[in-house]
Amino acid sequence: MRSGSNAPRVGSYNRNVVLDAIRQSAGVSRVELAAHTGLTQQTVSNIVRRLIRDGLVTESGQIPTGLGKPRIGLQVNGRAYHAVGVHIDPHSITYVIVDLVGNVVARRARRPPAGTRPATVIRQVARAVGDMVAGSGVAAGSVLGIGVASPGPIDAERGEVVSPPNLPGWQRVPLRDALAEQTGRPVYLDNDATAAASGERWVGRTERSGSFLFVYLGTGIGSGLVLADQVYRGDTGNAAELGHVPVEARGRPCHCGGRGCVEAYAGLPSILASLSAAAGRGASRGAGPGASPGAGPHAGPHAGPGAGTAAGRGAGPGYRDWADLDAAIAAGDRAPRDAVTVAAGYLGAGTVSAINLVDVNRVIIGGRVRRECAEIFRAGVERALSRRTIARAVRPLSVEVSLAGQDVGAIGAASLVLHGNYAPHPSALLADIGTLP
């Protein structure tokens, strides 16, 4: 049964609508805000007065209007509040401090401790957050909380990391509460790709308004969904698991327990393993077709996060990560370009499923992937969508590369805090239904 709405909720919702509009369009005037939001000028004026009083908004100078009174531009006071964002990736933990406007005011990255035991990682994260805030010059009291982006699946309600294929040994880890206890700050947990989608919306401002699917290419493959300016999470907080959409019904086994998943073909370990296997075949050329049994690309996803490195050090050409692939492709190497192109075809097939199901007009490619590979994936996904989605007959689809760069996961984690506190959610209008979190 639906909940009703009431005046206090409408008031706080409208306040966040106005604040978000000022954040997206720095220098906007009260008159323009009224036109953009559909609110009366009186309502806008009252809200702006309170935002200025609370230190969240400042007046940024006069806008000449020809005749009549000049308008006054408004901007968000970024320094009023900050959030910490932490992105836990199997190979690297990235930390940022983001201000209310969306500027990154501090950043660091650390390799996770050997063995990645949850308790060790959580202790390291708590210490690193404290050190970073202390060294950043940001007023400790202005930090609203810590957002954490973790590989999925997660249990959003309990704040637990459930058993991510890309974090072996993490079983039902109460990351949110443990980190909150060790830091004394509120902690918000989300899966990495959903956090990245939130980060892309935050950084992209008006260029990322509306709806889009954000495809996150890191160690694994995930995606996040923004629907009508709201991050969509699903019933369990695990929506948009693009990496585990099957594209071959009886295909390769995947480390998630399924078969034929996108990630088993298009994930980084799979690309590295296929290059390594091809190099091995090249080395033993002439030994006959039975020469390298078991060296097929599906060795990748089973072998854990170190597979690519190990394979690279073996018979292969030594690629270890997205940066290596990008450098080789930029230098004109054919093999990595071909391997990524094949992977892009599988990602395209998975994205056709996604778009046929969620029907959004925009797909963004981003994450740890670098420029050359991102463009190959972008083109492959665009080709698949333009040939095969049902809605292509109704409206064109746009496929773009991320505006947020490689730190989108960490920035997104921080935006969970800022967005949760300060962005407009229509669900906040409904009595008894809270915003996240």
Place this chain on the structure above:
Amino acid sequence: MRSGSNAPRVGSYNRNVVLDAIRQSAGVSRVELAAHTGLTQQTVSNIVRRLIRDGLVTESGQIPTGLGKPRIGLQVNGRAYHAVGVHIDPHSITYVIVDLVGNVVARRARRPPAGTRPATVIRQVARAVGDMVAGSGVAAGSVLGIGVASPGPIDAERGEVVSPPNLPGWQRVPLRDALAEQTGRPVYLDNDATAAASGERWVGRTERSGSFLFVYLGTGIGSGLVLADQVYRGDTGNAAELGHVPVEARGRPCHCGGRGCVEAYAGLPSILASLSAAAGRGASRGAGPGASPGAGPHAGPHAGPGAGTAAGRGAGPGYRDWADLDAAIAAGDRAPRDAVTVAAGYLGAGTVSAINLVDVNRVIIGGRVRRECAEIFRAGVERALSRRTIARAVRPLSVEVSLAGQDVGAIGAASLVLHGNYAPHPSALLADIGTLP
């Protein structure tokens, strides 16, 4: 940029919240409504007074409460308003009149005119609607409009049927406006599976509150998505196209232009063609493995809606539709049970994609499919979801058979009208953003 909200919108939203709550729980009291909706008792009393004055709600008698004043039960006056629902299927057009409570007060079904030329079909539909309303005893003035469920894709904004694979010859047909002109009534158009999802929510009341994916098995395969009690339509009105989710990257060509789609394996024509091919192989047994080239299951989806019938009249066992399959399975025939079980495996793979992407905890199987086949599909989908979805580790998934029966498409079409006018949409709270339609 998001729109703000204001008092009149909140008022009409809350009115619809209360009306929907009374519809879902006939006999509910004002005190219970306040508890269910989070509104104050004063707000609920004011809304109920207006609903009674407008003839939408009646008091249904006293509820004893022991001590104190007895509470008065409320119920929706179904007769206050009606809607016509039309479901256009390649093989049959179904018409219903549904009252405000959700009761079907009239029903008829007609074979579409030969050739299914759009202008001919629209004329026939306009005449049939007029005849049915005239013969139903329903006050013509109580009919709010006509909802039409059509095979997709549709252009929701323009009210056009774009070029459905299952309606050959329909190219950008302005169905909404043409029918509105011929009947003089408002017309609401949606794709059949989305309308069916809306119908399931309407019929299922509290049993279908929250979020679910409705899988529609008719001539083709579609699905509709209800998220937090709202029908989700996507950017173009073509969300949840489950039939055209690829499950084999280099699989059978599908009539949509793609390859390896769920519908190319699990659609009715494909099942009928595979049975027909198997029967043909049985008849020519001993002729060697090359005896029936081209008689594989993928003959089905290409051959148009008549394929099953034609194939059935040939070498096959003569099955034409879901009813034939159900009768044979109920009689213990092995071949149709096996064919539907294989199809259910492919539907299961597509549903894994859907649930990994939209993350809802409930899947409903329904449409034209009958009891035996529905149960085979239900079990196959449940098996696939419980083995392969990412969120299975967080929360159990439930797979159920539809409560709405075979007319769910037509009832859903009618509910588009009633839901559009009388159900609570949070989007209606936002200034300048209308409800559909």
